[in-house]
Amino acid sequence: MMRKILVLDTTLRDGEQVPGAKLNLYEKLEIAQQLKNLKVDIIEAGFSASSEGDFKAVETIAKKIGDEVMITALARAVKNDIDAVYHSVKHAQKPLIHIVLGASDIHVEKKFRKSKEQVLAQGVDAVRYAKSLLPEVQYSTEDASRAEFEYLWTTIEAVVKAGATMINIPDTVGYAVPEEFGDLIRRINDRLKNLNPNVILSVHCHNDTGLATANTLAAIKNGADKVECTINGIGERAGNAALEEVVMGLKLRRDYYQADTGIETTQIKKTSKLVSSLMGLDVQVNKAITGDNAFAHSSGIHQDGLLKSRDAYEVIHPEDVGVDQMEMILTARSGRHAVKNALAQIGFGSMTPEDFEKVFARFLELADTKKEVYNHDLFHIVESTLEGSEEDNEKKELISELVDMQVIINNSFPSASIKICRGEQVLTSSSVGDGAVDALYSAIRNALNMDLELLEYKISSVSKGKEALGRVSIQVAYNNKKYTSKAIDTDILKASALALINAANTVAIEEYLARKNETKAG
Numbered sequence: 275m276m277r278k279i280l281v282l283d284t285t286l287r288d289g290e291q292v293p294g295a296k297l298n299l300y301e302k303l304e305i306a307q308q309l310k311n312l313k314v315d316i317i318e319a320g321f322s323a324s325s326e327g328d329f330k331a332v333e334t335i336a337k338k339i340g341d342e343v344m345i346t347a348l349a350r351a352v353k354n355d356i357d358a359v360y361h362s363v364k365h366a367q368k369p370l371i372h373i374v375l376g377a378s379d380i381h382v383e384k385k386f387r388k389s390k391e392q393v394l395a396q397g398v399d400a401v402r403y404a405k406s407l408l409p410e411v412q413y414s415t416e417d418a419s420r421a422e423f424e425y426l427w428t429t430i431e432a433v434v435k436a437g438a439t440m441i442n443i444p445d446t447v448g449y450a451v452p453e454e455f456g457d458l459i460r461r462i463n464d465r466l467k468n469l470n471p472n473v474i475l476s477v478h479c480h481n482d483t484g485l486a487t488a489n490t491l492a493a494i495k496n497g498a499d500k501v502e503c504t505i506n507g508i509g510e511r512a513g514n515a516a517l518e519e520v521v522m523g524l525k526l527r528r529d530y531y532q533a534d535t536g537i538e539t540t541q542i543k544k545t546s547k548l549v550s551s552l553m554g555l556d557v558q559v560n561k562a563i564t565g566d567n568a569f570a571h572s573s574g575i576h577q578d579g580l581l582k583s584r585d586a587y588e589v590i591h592p593e594d595v596g597v598d599q600m601e602m603i604l605t606a607r608s609g610r611h612a613v614k615n616a617l618a619q620i621g622f623g624s625m626t627p628e629d630f631e632k633v634f635a636r637f638l639e640l641a642d643t644k645k646e647v648y649n650h651d652l653f654h655i656v657e658s659t660l661e662g663s664e665e666d667n668e669k670k671e672l673i674s675e676l677v678d679m680q681v682i683i684n685n686s687f688p689s690a691s692i693k694i695c696r697g698e699q700v701l702t703s704s705s706v707g708d709g710a711v712d713a714l715y716s717a718i719r720n721a722l723n724m725d726l727e728l729l730e731y732k733i734s735s736v737s738k739g740k741e742a743l744g745r746v747s748i749q750v751a752y753n754n755k756k757y758t759s760k761a762i763d764t765d766i767l768k769a770s771a772l773a774l775i776n777a778a779n780t781v782a783i784e785e786y787l788a789r790k791n792e793t794k795a796g
């Protein structure tokens with residue numbers, strides 16, 4: 275039978291512990307709303323007793339977001355913390371108090387300097403008190419993976435008898451390994467289900483040796499009913515188990531785990547981007563599921579295989595996590611098949627074989643000097659190489675190319691001037707803006723006379739920091755169609771300009787083809 279695994283997202287609590295990632299109330303609300311769209315089962319909204327701001331944030335999230343999704347916040351096993359959590363989460367339809375107390379010898383003896391009995395009694399008292407306030411109480415046995423098993427079990431047994439409805443087993447310092455952690459969960463689960471089958475067994479894994487996802491999945495395989503994760507795997511030190519990895523790992527291998535979550539996976543990429551931009555934490559490009567390159571293929575052999583059959587090299591479909599499409603990165607290793615496909619995507623799919631060979635030869639020349647070839651390079655190659663059909667020549671006339679640009683950066687009036695050529699036309703414009711890129715982009719939009727709304731802009735360094743990769747997502751105002759495009763240059767402003775011009779070229783060619791089809795149909 276397929277088991278449903280509950281997902282607690284702790285991006286706003288463990289995730290917010292990342293240095294520099296502090297959010298304001300409105301940002302927390304925005305993320306909480308998106309976590310609800312993602313259909314997580316529980317949102318851990320903060321640590322209520324830590325500050326007035328944290329209390330207010332948890333309270334506001336409970337009031338505004340807490341209708342279907344359960345809301346919790348963290349408390350140490352002391353009355354003051356439990357009161358703070360209670361008063362902040364009680365407005366939710368389904369509130370939960372989460373209590374944490376150390377269970378390993380290191381925590382008991384060195385951190386608390388108490389006896390095991392004293393710590394156990396403190397945990398039991400805390401659960402009893404929390405239970406007098408709310409029906410749902412989670413107890414986390416901090417540092418459980420380094421705890422002595424029989425003491426860990428005695429604690430679990432005692433707090434369940436005191437009323438805990440969820441038992442969370444944290445690998446607080448990322449010490450666990452999958453087989454051993456799975457075994458620990460199996461042993462606890464066997465006893466727990468005998469003691470009280472309604473109590474939920476949960477895990478919370480840290481990523482200090484990169485095993486958080488593997489440990490979490492091993493726990494599910496061995497009986498865990500609930501997992502605690504963060505978006506993009508952010509969190510204390512090396513972070514927590516990444517929600518997207520655990521969820522997609524389960525979805526991909528439902529046959530093996532016989533388990534699934536209720537997560538709306540198509541919201542994953544959007545949630546990842548929101549968390550990354552509001553917290554100012556970049557996602558590693560090769561990060562599983564949410565990294566920029568997670569669905570990008572650059573090997574020629576893979577590209578050819580993918581174009582023949584996607585499942586040759588794609589086990590997770592980008593659309594399933596809300597990524598528009600897989601990406602083929604053109605390099606000198608890309609073959610004819612991939613280049614033909616890229617040309618077709620930018621509207622030049624019907625060249626004669628002779629024209630294609632000329633374009634392909636130029637492509638190889640360029641790919642040998644540049645590491646990667648982007649659409650704006652293809653536009654340039656087509657523009658300067660093709661002497662093809664009337665239609666191709668008409669399309670060539672629509673391609674805009676950057677001729678020159680000047681950007682003045684100062685505090686009062688950052689401004690930019692741009693010169694672009696489109697076919698025979700020379701287009702110029704100047705503009706001021708909120709900053710250099712804003713000024714540059716409005717100058718480009720004015721020059722091209724195109725109403726393109728900028729949805730996302732990103733600049734990052736590549737090739738040992740010498741080159742910059744500009745990436746933009748735009749939306750065309752009149753039909754709301756979205757386009758994403760990239761460009762590379764040693765100058766960050768030029769890379770930014772090329773990325774936008776490249777997106778505009780894609781729009782122009784697509785519009786031309788649509789007009790052509792209408793004429794043919796009419």
Ligand code: KIV
Nearest residue numbers: 374414416444446478
């Ligand atoms: O890592 C940890 O042990 C925690 C607990 C509060 C669950 O974050």
Ligand code: ZN
Nearest residue numbers: 288446478510
């Ligand atoms: Zn943690």
